[in-house]
């Protein structure tokens with residue numbers, strides 16, 4: 305069975321705490337793993353969460369602040385140490401190429417794995433596979449930052465009662481799916497659109513067009529909420545979101561499951577993020593992320 309879930313490796317902004325590691329998130333999407341924003345300590349968090357280097361096929365870095373990227377050095381070396389049998393592709397803002405170069409070659413090690421560099425320089429599609437299309441959108445932060453969005457292509461769900469009404473059974477169903485029609489019965493008459501699932505990763509940013517575009521219609525949205533609403537001025541100044549801002553954006557975008565993360569160490573009460581997100585009118589499923597938590601992509605409607 306295919307697994308689609310988020311494994312939370314770390315949830316702290318800027319400074320880790322006793323209970324929160326720096327950022328790190330692995331999205332399992334069928335047979336593939338996408339590692340987002342590996343901060344310092346990600347390699348050890350992977351071990352604690354049961355994530356292996358072999359599970360990583362793609363790495364997406366939103367921006368080159370340490371809490372989102374200092375873990376690259378360790379993770380890349382571990383991928384090579386473990387001789388991961390597949391190619392790994394890395395996406396990150398092209399303007400930070402010199403940081404990526406340094407992290408990739410921070411110390412000596414034996415390179416055994418093909419690591420493809422696919423930097424991002426503008427909004428748009430990065431890759432399209434049968435399982436998903438991955439795109440990037442510019443965010444608003446003091447250093448160049450991109451959010452990422454995964455969209456599964458729409459499929460079709462066969463409707464048994466309609467098939468039966470047309471007397472289509474057995475191998476003819478497969479033929480109809482392949483050929484688009486059978487004995488004058490078009491595929492559309494016996495099936496309906498199955499909407500592809502959508503996931504987005506939004507970090508670090510002020511409210512901007514990119515936030516709304518990334519969040520639109522997401523089944524699962526991971527978004528930073530560094531601050532609580534009473535510190536909105538700080539959020540705007542430093543290029544971050546509050547719990548209320550993130551939740552309103554998710555509400556307006558029709559998000560089904562909202563994951564808040566990237567918390568400032570100044571707050572000791574995670575419940576307050578939940579309270580403010582609800583007060584902002586978000587009514588879907590809500591997770592105030594904890595390290596090592598697993599969040600399944602919601603079941604199809």
Ligand SMILES: [Zn+2]
Pocket residue numbers: 317318369371372508566
């Ligand atoms: Zn950050």
